[in-house]
Amino acid sequence: MPDRITRDDVAHVADLARLALSDDELDRFTDQLAAVLDHAEDIDALDIDDVAPTAHPLPLLNVLRDDEVRPSLDRDEVLASAPAVEDHRFRVPPVLGEAP
Amino acid sequence: MTTMEGWETVIGLEVHVELATATKLFCGCPNQFGDEPNTNICPVCLGLPGSLPVLNRRAVELAMRLAVALHLEVRPSIFHRKNYFYPDMPKDYQTSQYDQPITVDGFLELPDGFRVGIERAHLEEDTGKTTHVGGGGRIHDAQHSLVDYNRAGVPLLEIVSRPDLRSAEQARAYASELRAILTAAGVSDAKMEEGSMRVDANVSVRPVGTAELGTRCEIKNLNSIRSLGRAIDYEALRQVDLLDAGERVIQQTRHWNEDEGRTHTLRSKEEAYDYRYFPEPDLVPVAPSDEWLESVQATVPAMPAERRARLAEITGVAPSDVALVVARDLDVFVLDAIAGGGDPIRLLTRAEHDLADGSGRLTVDAFAALSRLEVDGALTATQAKAVLARLVADGGAPSEVAAAMGFEAVDTDALGQVVDQAIAANPDAWTKYLAGDQKVTGVFVGAVMKATKGNADGKAVQALLRDRAEAG
Amino acid sequence: MTHSALTIAAAVRAGERSAVDVVDEHLDAIAGRESEIHAFVTVLADEARAAAAAIDRAVADGSDPGPLTGVPIALKDNLCTRGIPTTCSSSILEGWRPPYDATVVSRVLAAGAVLVGKTNLDEFAMGSSTENSAFGPTRNPRDPARVPGGSSGGSAAAVAAGFAPISLGSDTGGSIRQPASFCGVVGIKPTYGLVSRYGLVAFASSLDQVGPFAATVADAALLLEVIAGHDQLDSTSIDAASPDLVSQLDHGVEGLRVGVLSELMADGIDADVRRRVTQAADALSAAGAKVEEASVPATRYGLSAYYLIAPAEASSNLARYDGVRYGLRVDAANTALMNEASRTAGFGPEVKRRIMLGTYALSAGYYDAYYAKAQRVRTLIICDFAAAYEQFDVLLAPTAPSTAFAFGAKDDPMSMYLSDVCTIPSNLAGDPAISVPFGTGDDGLPVGVQLLGPARSEATLLRAGAVLESAASAAGVR
């Protein structure tokens, strides 16, 4: 089992998840996440490296659709739900930097 | 002034191409460039809550076609989620293939015969398009940005080469050849200017003769094959500069600025993002059967390398000498004309020099006949060129077109008399010619051409001059 | 409200009752008690009357709207309904009107059902009590001082309170069965892939299934028949037609091999609940089933695996709530800060906790130890169940460790998570399970017993469920 989760880990994870946490929340989440991860020590003890992981309970393969155009949504209906719109596009505050 | 003296550049290319499907990768929205913003969107490609992806069969087939073209192995594959926040990505994760891509381990053969290894080509979805408003459209100074999701979910293949390329020129050749392959196989229209083919370059340098790879930098924002070459040359020199100064190259992603002609840092590897890849639970594995693969294989046309080899073999020249003709898709036309009795070399030469815009209304038979008229001396090179232009524009038979243009072939007896007259009119020059002075040849050829209004074949005139000289 | 969906549909189809009357009766029930119960996020009274009137006209015109003709239905508010707010009981989606219907919504409407409202849930289906709703908790109609269970607490309460004879919920780790148990109604978690997930707002994609609530086993079977069957919009949908369920309900359990799941009859399960399970085993035995003790050892690791896998998938599924395209936006100087401000204001603490946990489980350096390990445990659980199903046709277990608990009783997250211990294994295995009311606990509140079976064994589970249902009513334990 990895080292016990730290407050810094929680702060880092909050950052990755785009959540702002107060100092109190950081403390509380650190304890609560640690409790769940402590409980998971039961599976950590299992020696199952040779067991294949299951990503999905159904053994399906090659589920594909034909390359046929289907109607798109009405733009006005979609944009009506948007927080901010300009020129038929979704408006956002400045974007800092390129995608990672 | 730094030079590359003593250094070798090592380049690997990552190329993203948009696939020539009718619809997006996971939904039925049109895959179309240039439409009104946010008109080709649905719950799936807009990442609306509750929506689910279903994979486009044609996209898988196009990956298989590329596999055939690049000698890649088609493998059972799965999709992963690559998690990161960015406003052009509707779900804030990209559905992409990660450690089990659909195709691996192939190669691309350049016109000079050099083989570039291909590590993998995998399927993934494109992002939407962000426009930065204010601050001259630059991301850093923008007041706000606008997002159009028409491109979100468009199918991409990411084609990753091995670091086998050794110069900017070779990298350019690779990109051109890949583009030719993609269009020939019908995989993508591969237009760099429209962004349907996007090239990133991994560049490192090392002292000539060493085996170990240097620290590499990834160059992004290469919008043309020309900028690819310029950026690699710049980047290689920049790295050599650092190393010569006793500094280290830092592994990082760099942005090519076409106007300034230089690269600058985007981010360094130390800040590498944690994408938290995990298997996409909304999709199931894709494993094309042998039968499916064979049926796709049967419909993939011959690739440029194979076509070059064939044309070169039949015409007896080097493959690199027929590259342009193949690139213009004229190889089959030339081969048909050869089969129809045309002269291989004449046909190749005309196709390369005079058919830049294609064959137009020229028929295979007319092309073959024209080359024979040229070989037989019935038409001079200049005349053949003129006739060919007319044939491409209007069609017809070359002999009739030549006659209509007044290109009467001058027969050998008549030509002999004209040559004799030219010798008689230029006794001093003839004396020099007999003494071995080849420079005076032009005097006689010029005189004959003047007398025949250009209808004489220059080579035939020279042959007659040699005859007369030997006869004394 | 004593009429079942089957009798309502039969009467309305035959022109003996009007759909408008049926709807009005249920709207009256809602008007009478909804302010106390708070089963709904949105009640659609006018829309329901209009839809019922359209059904009546269709019947009068001689057409047959389908097996749910005129039957009022309530839908968990994580199922997309076109033009009707779909909130997931989260501030981040408040006011969002989807531009499309979930496949299950299209199917129930096409079968003639009348939508009376969207029901309350734990925010994004994360919770076991419906206390995590941004719009306040739902109360248990059997005892308003108790929780209705969760996360589909509103859908369970709506049926228990007679607001609608049937409703739909979703079950990721027990979110249909546990509230069914707490509220004294029938709930089914179908085989993974039997019911389309298209339009179900995702919590944990490899575990989520939509399923029915009803007052009776027969109504639950009927509703499952309507929503099941292949959907080409869901890649994980089983490519088969909807199974025949209702017609087999009275086939009994003669010769059925029933295993009482010993791992879920141990410490941590209240004694009164265990007693009811034992009585249920006796009832099946009396009806001709062969009952023995069964063991599925790996189920004891279910909780740990689940609380790594489900949050991991959730952390990715919930990334899209970023303030850009729909839902809540809290403005900020740049897009990254806007994302953060919107998510921080829009998500409640439990959702944040699970996003954090899942992000951590997937992050560099921890993936193998947590997420990948949990997936291997999932394989163990699937194998152990498969082995058990060589010996048994169905397994019997409690649905929940206790009867409905009081509000605030489990304010420590880990103790709340432990209340899912009986239901989680079926989700990890992808297998079906149903909860059927079987008497009450020492506190007089309903106890549900759970029947588990291998993939696509719904018909068998429902047959056994029907036997338990009549045994319970014959014994007067309800």
Ligand SMILES: [Mg+2]
């Ligand atoms: Mg990529």
Ligand SMILES: [Zn+2]
């Ligand atoms: Zn779409």
